[in-house]
Amino acid sequence: MSRAFFNEMYEANGSCRPHYQEFARWLANTPLALLEQRRHEADLLFHRAGITFTLYGDQQDTERLIPFDIIPRSIRASEWRIVERGCIQRVQALNLFLQDIYHEQRILKAGIIPPEQVLANEGYQVAMQGLNLHRGLYAHIAGVDLVRDSDGTYYVLEDNLRTPSGVSYMLEDRKMMMRLFPELFAAQRIAPIDHYPNLLLDTLKSASPLDNPTAVVLTPGRFNSAYFEHAFLAREMGIELVEGADLFVRNDHLYMRTTAGPQQVDVIYRRLDDEYLDPLSFNPDSMLGVPGLISVYRAGNVVLANAVGTGVADDKSIYPYVDDMIRFYLSEEPILKNVPTWQCRKPQDLSHVLAHLPELVVKETQGSGGYGMLVGPAATAAQIEDFRARIKARPHAYIAQPTLCLSTCPTFVESGIAPRHIDLRPFVLSGSETRLVPGGLTRVALQEGSLVVNSSQGGGTKDTWVVED
Amino acid sequence: MLSRTASDLYWMSRYLERAENLARMLEVSYSLSLMPQAGRSDGHAELAMSLLASGTLDDYIRKHTELDPERMLHFFALDASNPSSIYCCLQAARTNAHAVRGRITADMWENINATWIEMRNIASNGLGRYGISQFCDWVKERSHLFRGATSGTIMRNDAYSFIRLGTFLERADNTLRLLDARYEMFGETSEEVSDDSARGYYQWSALLRALTAYEAFNEIYRNAPSARPVSELLLLRVDVPRSLHACIDELDQILAGLPGNTGRAAQRLAAELNARLRYTAIDEILEAGLHLWLTDFIGRIHQLGQTVHNAYLEVI
Numbered sequence: 001m002s003r004a005f006f007n008e009m010y011e012a013n014g015s016c017r018p019h020y021q022e023f024a025r026w027l028a029n030t031p032l033a034l035l036e037q038r039r040h041e042a043d044l045l046f047h048r049a050g051i052t053f054t055l056y057g058d059q060q061d062t063e064r065l066i067p068f069d070i071i072p073r074s075i076r077a078s079e080w081r082i083v084e085r086g087c088i089q090r091v092q093a094l095n096l097f098l099q100d101i102y103h104e105q106r107i108l109k110a111g112i113i114p115p116e117q118v119l120a121n122e123g124y125q126v127a128m129q130g131l132n133l134h135r136g137l138y139a140h141i142a143g144v145d146l147v148r149d150s151d152g153t154y155y156v157l158e159d160n161l162r163t164p165s166g167v168s169y170m171l172e173d174r175k176m177m178m179r180l181f182p183e184l185f186a187a188q189r190i191a192p193i194d195h196y197p198n199l200l201l202d203t204l205k206s207a208s209p210l211d212n213p214t215a216v217v218l219t220p221g222r223f224n225s226a227y228f229e230h231a232f233l234a235r236e237m238g239i240e241l242v243e244g245a246d247l248f249v250r251n252d253h254l255y256m257r258t259t260a261g262p263q264q265v266d267v268i269y270r271r272l273d274d275e276y277l278d279p280l281s282f283n284p285d286s287m288l289g290v291p292g293l294i295s296v297y298r299a300g301n302v303v304l305a306n307a308v309g310t311g312v313a314d315d316k317s318i319y320p321y322v323d324d325m326i327r328f329y330l331s332e333e334p335i336l337k338n339v340p341t342w343q344c345r346k347p348q349d350l351s352h353v354l355a356h357l358p359e360l361v362v363k364e365t366q367g368s369g370g371y372g373m374l375v376g377p378a379a380t381a382a383q384i385e386d387f388r389a390r391i392k393a394r395p396h397a398y399i400a401q402p403t404l405c406l407s408t409c410p411t412f413v414e415s416g417i418a419p420r421h422i423d424l425r426p427f428v429l430s431g432s433e434t435r436l437v438p439g440g441l442t443r444v445a446l447q448e449g450s451l452v453v454n455s456s457q458g459g460g461t462k463d464t465w466v467v468e469d
Numbered sequence: 470m471l472s473r474t475a476s477d478l479y480w481m482s483r484y485l486e487r488a489e490n491l492a493r494m495l496e497v498s499y500s501l502s503l504m505p506q507a508g509r510s511d512g513h514a515e516l517a518m519s520l521l522a523s524g525t526l527d528d529y530i531r532k533h534t535e536l537d538p539e540r541m542l543h544f545f546a547l548d549a550s551n552p553s554s555i556y557c558c559l560q561a562a563r564t565n566a567h568a569v570r571g572r573i574t575a576d577m578w579e580n581i582n583a584t585w586i587e588m589r590n591i592a593s594n595g596l597g598r599y600g601i602s603q604f605c606d607w608v609k610e611r612s613h614l615f616r617g618a619t620s621g622t623i624m625r626n627d628a629y630s631f632i633r634l635g636t637f638l639e640r641a642d643n644t645l646r647l648l649d650a651r652y653e654m655f656g657e658t659s660e661e662v663s664d665d666s667a668r669g670y671y672q673w674s675a676l677l678r679a680l681t682a683y684e685a686f687n688e689i690y691r692n693a694p695s696a697r698p699v700s701e702l703l704l705l706r707v708d709v710p711r712s713l714h715a716c717i718d719e720l721d722q723i724l725a726g727l728p729g730n731t732g733r734a735a736q737r738l739a740a741e742l743n744a745r746l747r748y749t750a751i752d753e754i755l756e757a758g759l760h761l762w763l764t765d766f767i768g769r770i771h772q773l774g775q776t777v778h779n780a781y782l783e784v785i
Contacts, residue, residue, distance in 0.1 A: 049575070050567070050582045222568050235571035246471050257472045259627060259781045260729035 006152045006407040007419060008073060019076040019467045020186045026181075027071075027417075028039055035412060039070050045179070051172050051228060067460030068173060070180065073409050073422055073442040074465040077191070080438055083146065083154060083426065086335035087436060089326060091142045091428040094159060094313050096329040098138035102309065104130045107328055112319045121318070122313025122366060125274065131298060131305055134209050135431070140198070140305040141269075142428040142455045143167075143440075146336070148407035155339045155404065157423065159322070161306060161314040163271045166461075167427050168229035170441040171196060171236075173463040189468040191438035197236035199429050199437065204237075204267050206431035207303045213266030215239045216256065218247075220272050220288045230271050244272075249292035254302045267303045274308050277309065283457060315345060316365040316399045339404065345396040353400040354391065357384050360400040361451075362391065375451055377403050406451050409462065421445045423453050439464035474569050475631045476782035481565035481573075482635035485581070485612055488558035490643035492608035494519045494650070495545060495555075497679035499601050502538070504671060515654075516541045522650035525553045541603060547592045555608060559588045574622040577615065584611040630723050634777060637723070641716035643769045645678065648703050649763045651676045652696070673699045680711045699752040700759060713766070714746040720773070727781070735776040742769060 004012065009020045011060065016024045046065050075083070100106050101118050108115040118124060143158040174193055178185055181460035204215045219230035221243050234241035242399030246256050247265065251358040276286040281294040296302045312318060320341045326334045342349035342360075353360060362374040391398045408419035426440030442462040443453035453459040502515035513536045520526040520541060528551060533540050548554045563585035570578045591599055591607075616636075623629050651672055664774075673694035677683040682702060689706070690698045707714045721743040724736045754762045 047586070048579050048583050050570070050578065222564075228570075231571040238475070240471055241571045242471060243473065246473050259470050259472055259475045259631075259727070259731070261731065 004150055005405050005419070005421070006148050006150055008148075008407055008409040008422070013015060017076075019074050022467075023072070023184065026187070032416065035070060039412060042068055042176050042180060043178045045176065046172075049169075049172075066169060066455050067446055068176060068463045069411050069419065069444055069446075069460050070177070070323050071410050071412055071445075072177060072184075072463040072465050074422070074467050075424075075439065077438075077466050080466045082335060084436060084438070086154070086156075087144045087428050088434045089332060089334055089335050090156065090159070090322065091139060091430060092434055093322065093326040093329050094142070094161060095136070095138055095430060096309070097325045098310060099133075099136045100329070101312065103130065107325065110328065112324050112328055117321075118312060119319060121312045121315055123274075123309065123313075123315050125309030125312075125362055127294060128300070128307070132300075134303065137207060137430050138307040139310050139313070140203055140207055140307075140430050142306075143279040143425045144336075144428060144432070146424045146426070147404055150405040151201070152407065153337060155337050156322070157339060157404075158316065159201060159314040160425075161308070164272070164425070165226040165229055166425055166428065166441040166443075166455075167196060168232040169461045170427070170439070170464065171232075173441075173461055177463040181187065187212040191466040191468070193437040193439055196427070196437045197233060199435065200233065200269075201237040201239070203429040203431035204269050204303075204305055207305050208267045210266055213303070214239075214264060214447065215267035215269060216242045218242055218244070218267050218270040218272055219270050220276065224271070225374070226271065233269070234442065238264075242288070244289045247290045247293070249290065249296055252299050252301055254293065254296050256353060263297065266301060267305065269305050274311060275305075277308065287297070293294060316341075316363055317396070317408055319399070339401045342400045343450050344391055344398040344400065349400075350391070350395050352397075354388060356400075357388060359403060361403050362387055362398055362400045365397055365399055373452075375403065378449070378451065403451070406445075406453075409442075409444065411446070411460075411462075413446060413448075418448070420448070421451050421453065438466035470572075470627045470631075472782055474572055475627065477565045478572065478628055478631045479635040479777075479782060481562050481569070481581075482632045483564065483639040484558045484562035485615060486636045486639040487643065488555050488562065489609055489612035490640065490647070491519075491523060491545070491553075491555045491558065492605040492612075493679040494522060494643075494647055495542075496602065496605040497647075497651075497675045499542075499605075501671065501675050513538060513541075516545075518650055518654055521653075522646050523553050525551060528553075536625075539597075542596060546596055546604065549592070556588060556592055559585055559611075561686050572628050574618070576618040576622045580611075580615050580618045582680060584615070586609075613759075627668075627727065630727055631781070633723050634720065637716040637719045638770065638774050638777070639729070640711060641713055642767060644703055644711055644713055644716070645763050645767050645770070647676065647680065648700065649760060649767075652700075652759055652763075668737040669695060677702075682709055682711060685709050696759070697751060697755060700754065704754065705749065705751060706747060707747075714743075717746055718741045724777075732777075732780040735773065735780050737768075738776055742773065 009024070010016055043065065046068060051065065097107065101108065107113055108118060139161040143160035143166065144162065146154050147157050148154055170193065201215065205213055216239055217230055217234040219227060219241055221227065222259060224230070231241055240256065242256055242345050248255055248257065249340055254265045256265050272288055275282040277289045278291060278293040279286050280291050297304055298309065320338065320343060323334045323338050326332055344350045344353055353362070358376045360376045362376070364372040374383060376384065406421040406423065409422045410417050411420040413420065422442050422444045424440050424442050426436050428434065428436045442464045443455070444460045444462055445451060445453045446458060446460050491637055498515045498519040516538055517526060517536050520529050529541065529544050533544070535673050537621070544551055544554065546554060547556045549556055551557060561605060563581050566573060566578060566581045591604065619632060654672060670693055674683065677694055677699065680703065686694060686702055691704065692698065702709055702712065704713045706712050707718050717739065721739040724732060724739045
């Protein structure tokens with residue numbers, strides 16, 4: 001590929017961007033050996049703290065560290081304010097969309113989205129029809145994945161409205177940077193993010209009509225890849241971390257088993273997918289959920305955050321319509337851009353995609369975590385042919401996008417400091433108001449040239465700074 | 470607090486305490502196995518004793534058939550396939566801690582996680598490199614550190630109570646087993662071995678040192694250790710932290726302080742046992758036969774553990 005990448009730190013002419021100058025000065029005065037030593041220190045600290053994630057399908061060493069890079073990703077505050085407004089606008093529209101499709105379905109009647117796209121979607125939950133949720137909120141916690149193209153424009157790559165993860169790394173990365181390089185934080189104004197757990201708890205409480213509801217975090221258990229994060233957030237918020245077996249239903253209410261007897265639960269921050277929540281309503285083989293939970297939910301006696309059935313709105317086949325949603329519900333123009341998307345279910349788009357596979361990124365509409373996707377320019381001929389066959393067999397299950405020139409950020413790798421591709425996931429909280437902490441999680445593809453930043457595919461993370469200019 | 474959380478906290482500290490006591494057991498057996506053995510061919514019996522006391526001798530024989538010192542040490546300390554090895558106890562403690570890392574402090578978690586990481590290093594390098602005594606010291610030290618991190622950082626709430634319940638139940642049981650094993654080593658002849666014989670002296674003082682009760686013994690009795698004062702010290706003295714009475718007294722107080730009505734049976738049993746120890750004299754115990762008395766009491770500790778389990782920890 002010959003197109004230039006947008007470098008977060010340096011202008012095309014090689015000069016340092018203003019919001020990175022303080023850091024560049026520091027970097028120039030810091031010997032590589034010291035950086036190496038600090039990185040080693042960071043590894044030890046992360047390992048000792050057990051800040052790990054679990055890799056599926058890996059029997060050898062199931063607990064791994066997510067590689068942490070000591071060079072931060074920095075965003076100018078003025079630029080951040082635009083991204084922030086864009087994320088808020090987007091999540092508000094998505095919540096209105098969810099409220100709508102489970103009630104009047106105005107957007108379908110107006111002909112803006114083909115009804116079968118929504119109603120026949122795997123993520124659409126009939127059980128949610130007509131159910132009124134407090135404040136009409138569905139996605140209380142959302143992650144918006146952003147990338148920057150070669151000219152620095154921000155694009156939304158996807159929305160995560162089910163159980164977005166990674167916020168614990170955002171918080172731990174900041175803690176680590178402040179510990180390793182306090183001088184950097186003294187030298188400039190970097191917006192704080194440590195209050196995220198406070199905002200999250202506030203969001204969870206405001207999702208319930210009760211005055212002082214009891215909230216818990218529901219985890220699939222310690223073998224889940226994000227278990228560290230579940231435990232981390234429960235601890236930071238000072239609420240119980242429960243598994244399905246700790247909860248039971250009695251008289252249309254939900255209780256947890258405690259050493260002092262049953263205690264009522266009002267809000268569940270669930271980190272469990274819809275299909276595992278209740279064996280009576282969804283997957284009957286699931287041991288992870290709580291029998292009867294959905295009937296309590298439908299009776300309005302417990303709040304689930306996020307709500308059941310949000311998956312329909314972050315489905316990749318619905319993604320192309322988000323711009324229209326923003327216009328339809330908010331009467332505003334989208335602040336953040338969508339990546340142009342070909343929907344393989346449309347015959348015209350399909351033939352274009354099949355003709356240009358080596359240039360495109362192909363994704364499964366229901367996939368997540370970087371599993372089941374094709375990056376055309378990086379794929380072998382055999383992989384491309386394999387995908388061609390899969391797309392032909394189930395065209396409706398795939399979308400394709402141009403290969404974006406993800407921006408790069410200097411990263412400390414084996415060979416020294418070199419540019420690597422990054423993305424950004426801000427976390428948007430919706431409660432009595434819609435808000436986010438400055439920045440988010442920056443993921444970095446550590447392999448040279450790689451565009452896949454997912455931790456399950458060998459990606460790392462960076463601290464993300466919003467710097468006052 | 471969640472019953473499952475309470476259960477994980479309780480087992481976390483039980484396994485850690487068990488690892489510590491296994492190390493103490495290993496220390497006394499190992500040091501005695503190095504002694505010239507009067508009337509015995511070698512120190513194998515001593516090492517086998519620690520397997521017997523921890524209830525794993527049969528498993529060992531099934532696996533290795535003969536009593537080989539090196540294999541016994543490995544089996545007892547590092548064998549990942551022996552669920553009662555020190556290795557497996559530390560692993561279990563860490564697994565329980567992992568499950569409740571949201572409920573313990575960062576200091577506690579990092580401590581127990583670091584212990585486990587180091588344990589894996591030691592296991593992959595082998596005990597020979599490390600040295601038996603040094604390994605025992607290391608296990609004890611890690612246990613001390615964790616207890617220190619716990620008492621220094623955790624809030625005084627139910628979590629703290631369940632952690633301590635686990636510690637003292639396990640310790641009570643282990644002290645009884647260690648004393649029983651030592652007493653057993655005298656075999657049928659225990660009455661004949663005069664307490665001031667060299668062997669008796671080394672036996673009892675090794676036990677006292679392993680339980681870090683040697684200083685206390687000297688201060689209280691100012692005499693060479695023998696069956697009667699050692700038993701009295703380890704069973705009835707409430708001011709010696711690893712004694713049975715001290716453990717039961719702690720358990721009694723912790724249980725009495727737990728909120729709710731679910732624990733009546735456990736509270737009553739602990740109070741009964743505490744009262745019994747307070748008003749028992751060592752001569753009564755020796756008259757009944759030390760081994761019989763110890764066996765009976767191990768059963769009662771087990772029963773207390775069951776009652777605690779039913780009242781607080783069970784996920785029905």
